Amino acid sequence: MNMFCYQCQEAAGGKGCTKVGVCGKTADVSNLQDLMIYALKGISVLGLKADEIELETQGMDRFIIEGLFMTITNANFDKERFFEKIKDALKLRDSLKEDLIAKGVELGELKDPATFTINSNDEIVFKANSQEVGVLATENEDVRSLRELITYGLKGMAAYAEHADNLGFEDKEIGKFIRKALAATLDDSLTADELVALTLETGEYGVKTMALLDKANTSSYGNPEITEVNIGVRNNPAILVSGHDLKDFEELLIQTEGTGVDVYTHSEMLPANYYPAFKKFDHFVGNYGNAWWNQKEEFEKFNGAILFTTNCIVPPLASYADRVYTTGSSGYPGFKHIADRVDGGAKDFSEVIAHAKTLPAPTEIETGKIVGGFAHAQVFALADKVVDAVKTGAIKKFFVMAGCDGRMKSRNYYTDFAAALPKDTVILTAGCAKYRYNKLNLGDIGGIPRVLDAGQCNDSYSLAVIAMKLKEIFELNDINELPIAYNIAWYEQKAVIVLLALLSLGVKNIHLGPTLPAFLSPNVANVLVETFGIAPIGTVEEDMKLFLEA
Ligand code: SF4
Numbered sequence: 361m362n363m364f365c366y367q368c369q370e371a372a373g374g375k376g377c378t379k380v381g382v383c384g385k386t387a388d389v390s391n392l393q394d395l396m397i398y399a400l401k402g403i404s405v406l407g408l409k410a411d412e413i414e415l416e417t418q419g420m421d422r423f424i425i426e427g428l429f430m431t432i433t434n435a436n437f438d439k440e441r442f443f444e445k446i447k448d449a450l451k452l453r454d455s456l457k458e459d460l461i462a463k464g465v466e467l468g469e470l471k472d473p474a475t476f477t478i479n480s481n482d483e484i485v486f487k488a489n490s491q492e493v494g495v496l497a498t499e500n501e502d503v504r505s506l507r508e509l510i511t512y513g514l515k516g517m518a519a520y521a522e523h524a525d526n527l528g529f530e531d532k533e534i535g536k537f538i539r540k541a542l543a544a545t546l547d548d549s550l551t552a553d554e555l556v557a558l559t560l561e562t563g564e565y566g567v568k569t570m571a572l573l574d575k576a577n578t579s580s581y582g583n584p585e586i587t588e589v590n591i592g593v594r595n596n597p598a599i600l601v602s603g604h605d606l607k608d609f610e611e612l613l614i615q616t617e618g619t620g621v622d623v624y625t626h627s628e629m630l631p632a633n634y635y636p637a638f639k640k641f642d643h644f645v646g647n648y649g650n651a652w653w654n655q656k657e658e659f660e661k662f663n664g665a666i667l668f669t670t671n672c673i674v675p676p677l678a679s680y681a682d683r684v685y686t687t688g689s690s691g692y693p694g695f696k697h698i699a700d701r702v703d704g705g706a707k708d709f710s711e712v713i714a715h716a717k718t719l720p721a722p723t724e725i726e727t728g729k730i731v732g733g734f735a736h737a738q739v740f741a742l743a744d745k746v747v748d749a750v751k752t753g754a755i756k757k758f759f760v761m762a763g764c765d766g767r768m769k770s771r772n773y774y775t776d777f778a779a780a781l782p783k784d785t786v787i788l789t790a791g792c793a794k795y796r797y798n799k800l801n802l803g804d805i806g807g808i809p810r811v812l813d814a815g816q817c818n819d820s821y822s823l824a825v826i827a828m829k830l831k832e833i834f835e836l837n838d839i840n841e842l843p844i845a846y847n848i849a850w851y852e853q854k855a856v857i858v859l860l861a862l863l864s865l866g867v868k869n870i871h872l873g874p875t876l877p878a879f880l881s882p883n884v885a886n887v888l889v890e891t892f893g894i895a896p897i898g899t900v901e902e903d904m905k906l907f908l909e910a
Pocket residue numbers: 365366367368369370371372376377380381382383384385390433434
């Protein structure tokens with residue numbers, strides 16, 4: 361075994377990747393990511409001690425958040441960046457330790473994550489490959505399962521917290537919670553019940569983090585509104601932006617204005633089209649292509665420069681690798697990386713723009729429009745119409761089909777399921793899962809489209825807000841009494857925090873697919889089944905029957 365990773369839905373054999381990641385992550389990078397997390401746990405233990413004496417720890421939470429984000433599936437494949445970050449982690453950890461000692465804090469007996477030392481890249485590799493660092497270091501499979509469930513939830517939370525922070529929205533309590541939870545994964549005295557409680561608390565903080573990001577996005581760029589998004593192309597050189605970071609997107613739009621270079625969104629950046637602040641840019645053309653896993657074919661045809669602001673990166677074809685750029689937490693060996701902001705200034709995308717100017721215009725792969733922009737404010741604006749449609753029976757049921765897309769064939773289930781839904785049902789979606797059915801032309805119900813796209817995966821928060829509002833309007837006691845069914849697709853750790861957030865809000869009977877997480881031990885899976893009614897998906901026919909009879 362060269363590595364062990366089971367954090368995403370594509371874990372090899374439904375168990376875990378042990379030689380190389382199905383995602384393309386090499387064993388050395390996987391082990392470095394484990395060491396990164398290990399070091400962050402060490403910092404967290406000391407960070408909690410700093411909280412106790414109210415010691416100001418400038419930049420610590422941002423550092424932890426970035427470190428977690430870098431280890432999300434398909435975010436960063438660049439070994440060199442992990443070497444750097446791990447060295448920085450140890451510097452930060454040791455200076456924090458010195459500060460605590462200087463303040464007379466008794467550190468007690470610290471565990472290895474808070475004490476290990478390394479002096480070279482070779483030593484980092486040696487440590488990263490050692491048994492005590494990885495996931496399997498926790499021998500009890502239920503404890504391991506809960507520790508990893510919490511850690512993966514924190515990774516998703518960190519991604520959302522970073523986007524909010526980039527827009528100037530920080531909640532110190534979220535940073536503190538992340539440290540508390542990371543430190544708790546080192547605590548052998550915690551019982552399984554305590555870890556289950558911490559898992560739910562992770563979900564509660566997931567709601568807070570998504571709410572914060574919602575506030576950051578909407579107060580910076582306005583509320584998403586119903587939008588017809590162009591999926592065709594124009595005849596200018598162009599940049600394709602992927603990932604989730606709206607601040608990066610804004611800065612790139614500003615810097616490309618008047619340069620003759622067009623801008624398109626890809627995959628999870630599609631919802632940028634729904635924000636009023638971005639619509640005013642004439643050179644923002646629309647969306648090109650589909651979900652992340654189609655990128656090899658689509659990037660090839662796009663012809664222009666490509667910018668990743670976050671996951672999901674697929675190891676590239678040589679034919680286009682030299683025109684791909686990363687920024688923020690994302691990275692890939694050989695891709696050029698656009699540096700972070702300095703002192704409140706903007707990132708400098710001039711290199712990407714200059715490169716784009718030398719490249720041909722995109723090849724058209726489709727034409728027409730898709731509709732989206734149904735985040736909470738837009739749905740509330742239509743509330744009367746929606747409520748009437750429910751009362752008259754024109755809408756019988758809503759299906760929340762949020763989450764991720766992925767390359768597994770079994771995900772055709774979601775296309776077939778959407779197509780088979782009766783005409784008096786409406787799909788509420790968010791995340792890249794939508795690409796399985798957002799071009800099916802499922803029609804509308806009295807002007808309400810049958811697929812309501814709230815936005816990115818974090819905008820699943822909007823779907824929860826909509827559900828809460830409907831509960832209030834219909835004067836129900838329980839969110840589960842609403843005519844809403846949850847059929848969620850997951851892939852990476854952002855979907856894990858979305859799932860934990862929904863559980864913490866009391867949502868029951870979520871169907872999760874295309875497979876249940878490999879990191880759920882049979883006992884932990886049982887707790888989720890018994891307490892929350894979580895179920896795997898079956899066939900379209902079986903599930904349709906189940907959902908419509910319920
Ligand atoms: Fe395997 Fe997923 Fe981990 Fe990649 S992220 S190594 S595919 S489990």
